[in-house]
Amino acid sequence: MSDIIVPGFESSKLIAELAKVFDQMSDDERTKLMKQVNGVFQFVIKNKEGKEEIYTVDAKKEGKVFRGKGTKADATLTLKDEDFVALASGKLNGQKAYMSGKLKVKGQIMLAMKLDSVFKSIKPAGAKL
Secondary structure: OOOOOOOOOHHHHHHHHHHHHHHHOOHHHHHHHHHHHOEEEEEEEEOOOOOEEEEEEEEOOOOEEEEOOOOOOOEEEEEEHHHHHHHHOOOOOHHHHHHOOOEEEEEOHHHHOOHHHHHHOOOOOOOOO
16 A cells, blocks of 8 residues: 555545555445445546646445556546645535636546545545535
């Protein structure tokens, strides 16, 4: 999992935590989440230096979180590192972020709304997307 954490990307720590949660889920819990979400999310995150990292949350086929591109994403979300951290921690509303241009979504935008379920697995009082 250490390959997920990238210096200069605070979001990578949260994604590593999400990967840990996925890894520790029982098969029943993972299956329930995958049935509820049923999507592959790709996050394209830019840090303050302009560097870019890609992370994939597969809540459709494998129930895994990893760094890099995976299978074809159902929704690709592009945002700044600090905006991802704020979104995942519930400090930034996903709809407001989208409307203000802080969050760009390609693919199934309605699927992106289900990310709340995924983020809640890190922090029960989690984000509102």
